[in-house]
Amino acid sequence: MSATHASPKRLAPIFKAACVGGGVIGGGWIARFLLAGIDVTVFDPHPDAERIVGEVIANAERAYGLLTNAPLPPRGRLAFCARLADAVADAEWIQESVPERLDLKRRVLAEIDAACPAEALIGSSTSGLLPTDLQTGLAHPERLFVAHPYNPVYLLPLVEIVGGKATTAGTIERARALLDAIGMNGVVIAREIEAFVGDRLLEALWREALWLIKDDICDVEALDDVIRYSFGLRWAQMGLFQTYRIAGGEAGMRHFLAQFGPCLKWPWTKLTDVVDLDEALIEKISAQSDEQAAGLSIRALERIRDENLVGILQALKGSRGGEGWGAGRLLANFERRLLASAPAASAPDPSAPLRLVEAKVSPAWIDYNGHMTEHRYLQVFGDTTDALLRIIGVDMAYVEAGHSYYTVETHLRHLDEARLGEALASTCQILSADEKRIHLFHRLFAGTPEREIATAEQLLLHVDSKAGRVAAAPAAILERVQAIASAHARLETPLGAGRAVGEKRAGPTACRTLQGGGSEDRA
Numbered sequence: 001m002s003a004t005h006a007s008p009k010r011l012a013p014i015f016k017a018a019c020v021g022g023g024v025i026g027g028g029w030i031a032r033f034l035l036a037g038i039d040v041t042v043f044d045p046h047p048d049a050e051r052i053v054g055e056v057i058a059n060a061e062r063a064y065g066l067l068t069n070a071p072l073p074p075r076g077r078l079a080f081c082a083r084l085a086d087a088v089a090d091a092e093w094i095q096e097s098v099p100e101r102l103d104l105k106r107r108v109l110a111e112i113d114a115a116c117p118a119e120a121l122i123g124s125s126t127s128g129l130l131p132t133d134l135q136t137g138l139a140h141p142e143r144l145f146v147a148h149p150y151n152p153v154y155l156l157p158l159v160e161i162v163g164g165k166a167t168t169a170g171t172i173e174r175a176r177a178l179l180d181a182i183g184m185n186g187v188v189i190a191r192e193i194e195a196f197v198g199d200r201l202l203e204a205l206w207r208e209a210l211w212l213i214k215d216d217i218c219d220v221e222a223l224d225d226v227i228r229y230s231f232g233l234r235w236a237q238m239g240l241f242q243t244y245r246i247a248g249g250e251a252g253m254r255h256f257l258a259q260f261g262p263c264l265k266w267p268w269t270k271l272t273d274v275v276d277l278d279e280a281l282i283e284k285i286s287a288q289s290d291e292q293a294a295g296l297s298i299r300a301l302e303r304i305r306d307e308n309l310v311g312i313l314q315a316l317k318g319s320r321g322g323e324g325w326g327a328g329r330l331l332a333n334f335e336r337r338l339l340a341s342a343p344a345a346s347a348p349d350p351s352a353p354l355r356l357v358e359a360k361v362s363p364a365w366i367d368y369n370g371h372m373t374e375h376r377y378l379q380v381f382g383d384t385t386d387a388l389l390r391i392i393g394v395d396m397a398y399v400e401a402g403h404s405y406y407t408v409e410t411h412l413r414h415l416d417e418a419r420l421g422e423a424l425a426s427t428c429q430i431l432s433a434d435e436k437r438i439h440l441f442h443r444l445f446a447g448t449p450e451r452e453i454a455t456a457e458q459l460l461l462h463v464d465s466k467a468g469r470v471a472a473a474p475a476a477i478l479e480r481v482q483a484i485a486s487a488h489a490r491l492e493t494p495l496g497a498g499r500a501v502g503e504k505r506a507g508p509t510a511c512r513t514l515q516g517g518g519s520e521d522r523a
């Protein structure tokens with residue numbers, strides 16, 4: 001979150017990836033790698049490949065800006081190559097994402113295998129082909145595996161990892177570790193079957209959906225409503241089995257199986273019958289889908305999808321008191337790793353208010369007026385205070401050892417609105433400090449050029465959290481606080497400091513500092 005950085009530490013265990021195929025899925029992989037700080041070379045003979053990939057990266061950067069305030073590593077470098085062999089020559093991970101045809105994939109994988117370093121990993125994005133079939137004819141089949149992602153690859157963290165007969169356990173382990181480092185979750189599928197787990201499930205649902213449309217039971221809009229207003233919401237956070245466990249009531253899964261098991265034999269579904277996708281059905285579905293889109297382009301729909309996914313991921317991240325749940329826990333862990341691998345902030349310049357937090361207004365922060373909702377202002381100011389505390393040495397180890405600063409007063413003024421996606425930056429000025437108290441004044445700016453949208457004046461008390469009482473801070477902390485406080489004493493008292501609720505005075509106010517009795521003494 002700090003604005004100034006020294007030399008970066010690496011987030012990912014690799015430096016360079018190659019992507020062969022840069023369509024919907026290849027483009028998503030490219031963005032995922034680049035944003036994790038990995039250099040990417042691309043081979044895709046499509047004449048518009050650079051433009052298409054550029055648009056996916058732009059969407060991904062926008063989505064990451066909304067997703068997290070944690071410090072992302074410097075973006076990796078991107079290069080397009082005219083020859084496949086050049087793209088993969090010194091790559092450590094090669095991801096194949098060419099169209100789903102066995103003959104094409106085999107030919108491309110053989111070219112990759114012949115041109116890439118012997119120790120490189122080769123993942124295939126195939127949606128359902130068996131890895132053993134893809135390994136046929138390779139000189140080094142032991143490093144080939146399926147790495148099946150979900151669209152958009154830069155936001156959805158799952159990758160199904162499926163080994164073929166020749167894939168070694170070491171390959172699978174290395175693949176998992178790399179995915180973990182870039183915020184993804186490599187779930188290893190125990191045995192290879194066509195379509196693995198995810199597409200197996202999705203195909204069953206898709207087949208039923210096609211029957212329901214063909215038989216005029218509902219149209220595509222009604223079908224999507226049935227999913228997104230009900231089990232779609234449940235699936236995002238608990239999947240299938242845990243959801244049904246709850247549906248079984250107090251007796252849990254056993255009762256659920258007893259109650260709904262028999263109806264599997266009725267059966268409700270059309271089982272494996274395959275609907276005939278004839279011209280008439282294709283036209284019917286496409287026309288209904290066009291009407292449902294109501295003129296929104298694919299890129300516009302992608303942006304809406306990404307904003308919604310970001311909101312869901314953030315909600316899941318906040319679950320269980322911030323511990324996170326499901327994909328939200330993964331995001332929380334990834335952010336912790338980003339913070340840990342971020343370069344230490346260089347010593348702040350105390351001759352001006354400290355610029356401490358840079359963020360973006362995320363979709364989950366927007367209220368019914370279309371602006372950043374009020375408690376998010378406090379969240380950013382809280383993050384600003386946390387950033388100051390880290391600078392003065394109050395980190396997690398300090399808190400776990402039984403001491404901390406608690407905020408006991410906040411006076412927050414809302415001066416202007418912030419809109420979705422706007423850049424935010426906050427500054428912090430220490431108005432005064434003594435051995436037990438720090439009196440702060442934060443300012444929040446939005447947009448370019450920056451405009452001031454809020455201020456917050458806070459009083460912090462140093463506490464012995466085990467004893468549950470206010471206590472003097474130790475000398476090492478006080479020394480850092482005083483170094484900033486004495487430099488800030490030379491700054492002008494900010495407009496709005498010491499102001500009471502409803503006061504409209506324009507100029508600097510009669511803000512009394514702690515030496516003058518503290519904010520609790522103000523009239």
Ligand SMILES: NC(=O)c1ccc[n+]([C@@H]2O[C@H](COP(=O)([O-])OP(=O)(O)OC[C@H]3O[C@@H](n4cnc5c(N)ncnc54)[C@H](O)[C@@H]3O)[C@@H](O)[C@H]2O)c1
Pocket residue numbers: 020021022023024025026043044045046049096097098099100108125126127128148149150151
């Ligand atoms: N679309 C999805 O939702 C999805 C999800 C998961 C996995 N997949 C899998 O990902 C793979 C790619 O699917 P997609 O949806 O991105 O398809 P796509 O058609 O959007 O992209 C394929 C890309 O491969 C390029 N290409 C064709 N021949 C090539 C070659 N010889 N060398 C290099 N590039 C070549 C094409 O120019 C195109 O840009 C498929 O195996 C698919 O099953 C797709």
